[in-house]
Structure formats: structure tokens, C-alpha cells
Amino acid sequence: MKNRLDLPISEVKGIGEKLQAHLNELGLFSINDLLFYFPFRYDSYEVKPLTELAHEEKATIEGQLTSDPVVQFYGKKKSRLTMTLQVEQFAVKAVMFNRAFAKKQLSAGDTVTITGKWDQHRLQITVSNYKKGAAEDQEPIQPVYTLKESITLVTLRKVIKEALEEYLEDVREILPQDKVLSYKLPERRQAVEQMHYPKTRTMLKHSKRRFIYEEFLLFQLKMQLLRKLQRELTTGNAQNYHNDRLTEFVQSLPFELTGAQKRALSEILKDMKNPYRMNRLLQGDVGSGKTAVAAIALYASITTGRQAALMVPTEILAEQHADSLKEMFGERIRIVLLTGSVKGKRRKEILQDIKEHKADLIIGTHALIQDEVDFQQLGFVIVDEQHRFGVNQRRTLRDKGLHPDVLFMTATPIPRTLAITAFGDMDVSVIDEMPAGRKPVETYWVKGQLTEKVLAFIQKQIRLGHQAYVICPLIEESDQLDIQNAIDLYNQLAQVFEPDIIVGLMHGRLTNEEKEEVMQSFAANRVQVLVSTTVVEVGVNVPNATVMVIHDAERFGLSQLHQLRGRVGRGSEQSYCILLADPKGDVGKERMRIMTETTDGFELSEQDLKLRGPGDFFGRKQSGLPEFKVGDMVHDYRALETARQDAAQIISEGLLETSEEYRMLKQMIEKDEHISGKVLD
Known part of the structure; x- marks a missing residue:
């Protein structure tokens, strides 16, 4: 049976062609879109005692007029209306600008509800809204939505209210009952209603909590499914490297690896030995020794008889890596440098060497991913400062080889919260310890x-x-x-x-x-x-x-x-x-x-998140960070962690395929065009 929520918004009473076009501009096409277009804030008309009001806050008060309002005119079409209200045991002055018509509507003895900016020192309110009558006659908490010029708040509130009355009963629960009960979440239908027209602040809080978890869980499930798909597509990718040669190389290095380097290295080497393609992010502060870990991993792959590649954002960086790696490896491997400035005969020779596997390690800029570069058997790829490359550039390089293991490196310490979200389809290794003898700046x-x-x-x-x-x-x-x-x-x-x-x-x-x-x-x-x-x-x-x-x-x-x-x-x-x-x-x-x-980059990055929020963290909008409607990755990081753990369990136990309770979640994910049908077959 077709879900009524998939019907176009034109089915909602009061939405004609013109209004439909304006709503489409807001990204609202179906009734489902309308019901899940949540307010970004709420105007509160809850009446509080005067003693609880803060100076200059937006407040709502209710009182009785002690005399008729007085109007003064000044300048062209400018007026100031003042009136005195008895509120509790206080006389409060209310001031309204350019609304002289209110004098005809209000008179001594009337009960009035007023919203405006409260001046605690002068017991005065500057009016933005007023209504004749007591406060309980109106909704205490009003939704405020993101708008375009073509549509007013009143109109949007009206059509959403209409949609709620007609279609709310069609909203289905998508979370399994055990999660709803164990996290004490309101059921989905009630939560949708409360997001638009909350009866109390507490009910609103719980409804938000529900949708934060739901959003994060769906996102994490998609990420984990993508990861599962990537792994299953690349079986038979195990790299059984030469242990003795690797040990000899590590012992030849002029320094001892730190505990953090050893930990990251063992995670990478374990990935290389398993049958799936590695997709790992190695993050470590500037100077923490990522290059040494990268060199050992590259060498491990080369000992299996494959080629390896290191891609960096700039030519000078490529040259520096080439120099330092040549020094590290000595005569053990053949290294070539391929950048945009290598031209003519020299370039042809290098391309030939790569093709004929006369080169083991190819270091370069994005010149590495051009069509003319023909790898013999690419087993391992490292992309340095990975956020500087576009997603497509990374994918092109990955697809040139026989599903090489891929390690992304970054010196931008990304807080764990962001790392598991922005790079949810990757495993993350962290080097959080500085080499001995390094002096802090x-x-x-x-x-x-x-x-x-x-x-x-x-x-x-x-x-x-x-x-x-x-x-x-x-x-x-x-x-x-x-x-x-x-x-x-x-x-x-x-x-x-x-x-x-x-x-x-x-x-x-x-x-x-x-x-x-x-x-x-x-x-x-x-x-x-x-x-x-x-x-x-x-x-x-x-x-x-x-x-x-x-x-x-x-x-x-x-x-x-x-x-x-x-x-x-x-x-x-x-x-x-x-x-x-x-x-x-x-x-x-x-x-x-x-x-x-x-001087600890990870501590700084956590602080930066608190001060700036996730959108600015990478300094650009195309940072790959998902945008959530209700959830905030920094503020709600505990919910994000919980959702990630739950998603991992759901995928590993195959619940989406086997449990009737998870059928609705599976349907929600299948709607996402990025997730291939193969994942859920």
C-alpha cells in the first residue's frame, strides 16, 4: 500500500499552485517533507512571575489596564502609545511604537497579554506583540521556521498545522521497540507533533532527544553499510608481507618508535593482512612521526612484490618526502618522483619505469592520478593531508589499482567526535604522543x-x-x-x-x-x-x-x-x-x-569545536561533514557515540535483514540513493 506521506504537498488543504512553488523553494515537495520540516527555534509565550524575569529578556506578562492608553504623535506617521498595567502587586509601564490604532481596541479594566523586551530597572516592557484577553487562550510555545521571502511565517504555520491534522496518523514508528524503551524516547508520531506544537518545554526536549538519536542512528547505519559493502567488494586483498625484512628495516631506523606509533602501525599492518581493502585515517599532530609509520607500512606492501604510492598536495612536499624516504630506505627499494614539473624525456622514462614495475614507490602530487600513469600492481596508497584533496581525486587513485589498501593521513587533529562522523566509513588510528627529545614550541x-x-x-x-x-x-x-x-x-x-x-x-x-x-x-x-x-x-x-x-x-x-x-x-x-x-x-x-x-593538538581541537562548532572546523563547507536537522555533533556527541555503537551492533548481527522490528529502519535506508541495493540484498 502506498504511503500517504509520499503524496505531493498539493494534497494538503489550502496549498494551491503558487504556494506549492514557494514551498518547493524551501525543499518541501511531499507531505513527509512538510511534517519533518522542524522549527529552528520557538517563541515562548509562557507567563512567568515578574521576579523571575531577567533584564532585557523577551518576556510575556499578563495584567489589567489601570487606565486608558495614551498616544503621542511625533514626526510623520510616528507614534508612541503608553499604558499602565497592574501585574501581581506591581504597576508596569508598557510602551508600543507606531501602533496608535491599539488605543481604540484597549481600555481601562481590560485584561491584556503582552510580549516584549523587559526592562527590570524601570519595570517597563517594550511591546512586540499584544493580545486582548488572558494568556491561557493562546499556545504558550510557538514554532519559528526558516523562511524564504516568498512565504510568511503565518502561512507556513497554517499549512503545517493542516498537514498535521490530516496526516499525523500516517507517521510510523521506525525505531525498534527495545531502543524506544531503553532510552525512554517518545514514540515517533507524538514526537513529530510536539516538535511543531510542544505543550511544554519538557515534552519538546524529549522529542528533540528522540530525533537527534534517530538522525544519528540512520546516518551511522548508512556509514557502516557503506563500509561493509566496500569490504565485501574487495575480498582476496590480503598482503602477507615479509616479516623478517620489515623487522630489519624498523631496526635500521635511527630512532625508537613511540608507543603511539607502534599502536598505529600494528592497526595498519593488521588491516593489510586481512582480506578486505583497508580504508583507514591516520591522524597525528605535527611532528608526531606519521611519516615513519607511513614508511614502514609502504615497505610492508613492497615486500609482497607490489607497488606503493604516496600522494601529497604540493610539489615541494613531494620532493621533501622523496628526499627523506630515500635516506630511510637506502638501496632497499626504487623510488621515483612524479610531479607536474617533471616533463619531456624524463617524464616518459618515469612513466615507463612505473608501467614495467622498475619503480617500487611512486611519490607525487595529483599528477599520480592522471590517465597516463599506469601502475603495474598497486598494493598500497597513502594520501597525505587528505582533506586537501577532493573526494573524486581520492577515488580515481583508489580505482587505478587492484583495490589497493588506502591510508589517509592528516596533521589536523580531528576530535574523535568529528572523526567518527565525518569519516564514519573509515577506521581511525591516532598518534597522540610526541617523540622523545622534541621541545614544545x-x-x-x-x-x-x-x-x-x-x-x-x-x-x-x-x-x-x-x-x-x-x-x-x-x-x-x-x-x-x-x-x-x-x-x-x-x-x-x-x-x-x-x-x-x-x-x-x-x-x-x-x-x-x-x-x-x-x-x-x-x-x-x-x-x-x-x-x-x-x-x-x-x-x-x-x-x-x-x-x-x-x-x-x-x-x-x-x-x-x-x-x-x-x-x-x-x-x-x-x-x-x-x-x-x-x-x-x-x-x-x-x-x-x-x-x-x-601544545596538544587534540586538546586544542576539542576546545576549538566548543568555541566554533563543527561547520567551521575544516574551514570550508565541502568538508564532507553531514548536516543534521536536529542533532549537533558537538553538543550531542554522547548521542552520536551511542548511535554509532548501536549501528555497529545492528550491522554485525544482521538485524536489518532478519528482524521484523528493523524493517522500517531498513526501508528508510533503502530510500537513500547513495546506498547501493547490494548492501541490503
């Missing part, structure tokens, strides 16, 4: 701009043979933002430092070749002070740089500040990060305080 917050003291400090460090970064947020002067821009700053510093100290400039408007050239000069110490926008953020390794000065630091999030700070402190010398900031608000001040007190 000393961080200082300096109010204002570049002072003589800071300049003198930079000069002192350069005289000791070190180098410095100076970072600022924008390239050119912006009218809206009074920000020290990179070009001005470069000119200023060149005047102060040159000719003894050479200053370089880097920003996003330079071509890739120009950026590479600037970074090469800095890496080779031909440039001692590099003025840059945040393009310097990811990956580049200049162990000689010991000073990081960040201009207008309050304009950056904690995670970005931490990433920038991670550009220094890569050698054995003590390094410093100086935050130049004059934050106006509490959040900005809090951010500076946290930065000076902690």
Missing part, C-alpha cells in the same frame, strides 16, 4: 602590532643562524577588515631588515611555480624571513625555522593557529610562536589563552 600572546621588541627578537634568532615566518590573514587591503596585509608587511620588513636579512613573500595569488620557488629559497636559507598568508600551512619542513609570528591571530581558529605553529619546532633548537592579537570578544581572548597554555 614556546607560545606568547602580544597585544597589538609588530613592536620593536618583536622585531629585535626576530633579528636575534636570525643572527643565531635561524629563520622566521611572519603570517598575516589577507593579501590585499580590504575595506571591511582593517588587516595588516602581506604585501604591506613585506615592504615594511624589507625596509627594516634588508640588505643584511633577506625577506621573501608568499601568497595565494602567486602561481604554483612561483610559490615553489619562494619555498625552495626559504628551505635553502637564501631567504631568512618569509612573509606569507596561510598557504604555508601544510606540511613544508624547514627545520632551521624557529620563529613563527602570526598577525591578527584572533582571526584564525585554534586548529589553524596550531597548524601554523607546527611549521616551527621541527629541528633540535628551541622554537617560538608569537601571536599578535587584540581580540575584542571573550571567545578571541579565550582562544589566545588556550594557545599559550597547551
Whole structure:
């Protein structure tokens, strides 16, 4: 039988062609869409005692007029109406602007309910809404929906109310009874009604709680099913690496692996041995030793006779990886570097070597995923700073080989809450321990701009043979933002430092070749002070740089500040990060305080989430984070964890296929076009 909730919204009484088109603009096409279009906030008309009202809050009061309202006119069409109400034992003054007509509607002795801004000191309310009569005659909590200009709140409330009256009985429970009972959730039909027209704040709270869990559970089930599908498509992918050769390589390294590195490595090696394709995220703070773990994993795959690839976002990073890995591996394997700047005869030779398996490890930028690159037998792929690559670029690389194991690496410490959500179809390994002997970067917050003291400090460090970064947020002067821009700053510093100290400039408007050239000069110490926008953020390794000065630091999030700070402190010398900031608000001040007190990226990322919310965390909307209607990944992280555990259990026990109680959940998931039918067959 066809579900009535799938009918078009035109079936709802009062929705004609024109209104239907306006509702379509809001993404509302079916009756189901309308019923599940929840308010983003609620106006409360609950009458509280005057003693409980906070100064300047939006409040509703009920009282009796002690005299007729008085109107004063001033200017063209401007008026001010004042009246006095007896509320409890108090005389309260009510002021209404530009609604002189109310004088005809109200008179002494009337009971009136008024909503407006409460002034506690003057016992006065500035009226936004008023109604003749007592408060209990109206709904205490009113829904407020997201709107477009073409539709009013009154109209939307009316059609949703109409839809609720006609179709609410068609809403079916989709959660299994044991979950509803054990989490004390209201049943679905009642929760839908309460989300739109809650009788009390408590009922609203429980209805929200129900939909937060439902949303997270559906999302996590989809993620786990995708993961199951990916695994089942890639059986026969076990890599039985050569244990003795691997042990010999690990023992040849000039350092001892930390406990966290060993743990991450064993998780990766275990994945490689199982018959499914690996899909793992390795996250670790700047300098935590991800590259060493990556090198060992790459080598493990190469000992099975397969090829391996390492893809990074920039050419200079590819070159640095190639240099450090050649040093690590010595003569054990054959490494080639393939980037956009390798051209002509040399490029042909490299492509031929890859095709004929004369190269074991191929390191490069996205040049690796172009059609001309023909791998012989690609067994293992590492994508570094994976959030810098588009999903399609990652998929192309993955699909070039025979379902290679894939390891994504990132130095952006992502809080566990976000990692399990944004990357729910991946396993996550974390390196949360720094190698021995690594000195934490000393961080200082300096109010204002570049002072003589800071300049003198930079000069002192350069005289000791070190180098410095100076970072600022924008390239050119912006009218809206009074920000020290990179070009001005470069000119200023060149005047102060040159000719003894050479200053370089880097920003996003330079071509890739120009950026590479600037970074090469800095890496080779031909440039001692590099003025840059945040393009310097990811990956580049200049162990000689010991000073990081960040201009207008309050304009950056904690995670970005931490990433920038991670550009220094890569050698054995003590390094410093100086935050130049004059934050106006509490959040900005809090951010500076946290930065000076902690160097733990994971702790910072948790704090950043609390201060900024998940949408901004990756700095871009296409971060791959799902958008939830009711749930908030940060605020409701406990529900997210619970939903993830429940989803894992449901999938592992095969309940979607075998249990009648889970039939509705299965149907909901099947509606999602991203989940292939194969998963649920």
C-alpha cells in the first residue's frame, strides 16, 4: 500500500499552485517533507512571575489596564502609545511604537497579554506583540521556521498545522521497540507533533532527544553499510608481507618508535593482512612521526612484490618526502618522483619505469592520478593531508589499482567526535604522543602590532643562524577588515631588515611555480624571513625555522593557529610562536589563552569545536561533514557515540535483514540513493 506521506504537498488543504512553488523553494515537495520540516527555534509565550524575569529578556506578562492608553504623535506617521498595567502587586509601564490604532481596541479594566523586551530597572516592557484577553487562550510555545521571502511565517504555520491534522496518523514508528524503551524516547508520531506544537518545554526536549538519536542512528547505519559493502567488494586483498625484512628495516631506523606509533602501525599492518581493502585515517599532530609509520607500512606492501604510492598536495612536499624516504630506505627499494614539473624525456622514462614495475614507490602530487600513469600492481596508497584533496581525486587513485589498501593521513587533529562522523566509513588510528627529545614550541600572546621588541627578537634568532615566518590573514587591503596585509608587511620588513636579512613573500595569488620557488629559497636559507598568508600551512619542513609570528591571530581558529605553529619546532633548537592579537570578544581572548597554555593538538581541537562548532572546523563547507536537522555533533556527541555503537551492533548481527522490528529502519535506508541495493540484498 502506498504511503500517504509520499503524496505531493498539493494534497494538503489550502496549498494551491503558487504556494506549492514557494514551498518547493524551501525543499518541501511531499507531505513527509512538510511534517519533518522542524522549527529552528520557538517563541515562548509562557507567563512567568515578574521576579523571575531577567533584564532585557523577551518576556510575556499578563495584567489589567489601570487606565486608558495614551498616544503621542511625533514626526510623520510616528507614534508612541503608553499604558499602565497592574501585574501581581506591581504597576508596569508598557510602551508600543507606531501602533496608535491599539488605543481604540484597549481600555481601562481590560485584561491584556503582552510580549516584549523587559526592562527590570524601570519595570517597563517594550511591546512586540499584544493580545486582548488572558494568556491561557493562546499556545504558550510557538514554532519559528526558516523562511524564504516568498512565504510568511503565518502561512507556513497554517499549512503545517493542516498537514498535521490530516496526516499525523500516517507517521510510523521506525525505531525498534527495545531502543524506544531503553532510552525512554517518545514514540515517533507524538514526537513529530510536539516538535511543531510542544505543550511544554519538557515534552519538546524529549522529542528533540528522540530525533537527534534517530538522525544519528540512520546516518551511522548508512556509514557502516557503506563500509561493509566496500569490504565485501574487495575480498582476496590480503598482503602477507615479509616479516623478517620489515623487522630489519624498523631496526635500521635511527630512532625508537613511540608507543603511539607502534599502536598505529600494528592497526595498519593488521588491516593489510586481512582480506578486505583497508580504508583507514591516520591522524597525528605535527611532528608526531606519521611519516615513519607511513614508511614502514609502504615497505610492508613492497615486500609482497607490489607497488606503493604516496600522494601529497604540493610539489615541494613531494620532493621533501622523496628526499627523506630515500635516506630511510637506502638501496632497499626504487623510488621515483612524479610531479607536474617533471616533463619531456624524463617524464616518459618515469612513466615507463612505473608501467614495467622498475619503480617500487611512486611519490607525487595529483599528477599520480592522471590517465597516463599506469601502475603495474598497486598494493598500497597513502594520501597525505587528505582533506586537501577532493573526494573524486581520492577515488580515481583508489580505482587505478587492484583495490589497493588506502591510508589517509592528516596533521589536523580531528576530535574523535568529528572523526567518527565525518569519516564514519573509515577506521581511525591516532598518534597522540610526541617523540622523545622534541621541545614544545614556546607560545606568547602580544597585544597589538609588530613592536620593536618583536622585531629585535626576530633579528636575534636570525643572527643565531635561524629563520622566521611572519603570517598575516589577507593579501590585499580590504575595506571591511582593517588587516595588516602581506604585501604591506613585506615592504615594511624589507625596509627594516634588508640588505643584511633577506625577506621573501608568499601568497595565494602567486602561481604554483612561483610559490615553489619562494619555498625552495626559504628551505635553502637564501631567504631568512618569509612573509606569507596561510598557504604555508601544510606540511613544508624547514627545520632551521624557529620563529613563527602570526598577525591578527584572533582571526584564525585554534586548529589553524596550531597548524601554523607546527611549521616551527621541527629541528633540535628551541622554537617560538608569537601571536599578535587584540581580540575584542571573550571567545578571541579565550582562544589566545588556550594557545599559550597547551601544545596538544587534540586538546586544542576539542576546545576549538566548543568555541566554533563543527561547520567551521575544516574551514570550508565541502568538508564532507553531514548536516543534521536536529542533532549537533558537538553538543550531542554522547548521542552520536551511542548511535554509532548501536549501528555497529545492528550491522554485525544482521538485524536489518532478519528482524521484523528493523524493517522500517531498513526501508528508510533503502530510500537513500547513495546506498547501493547490494548492501541490503
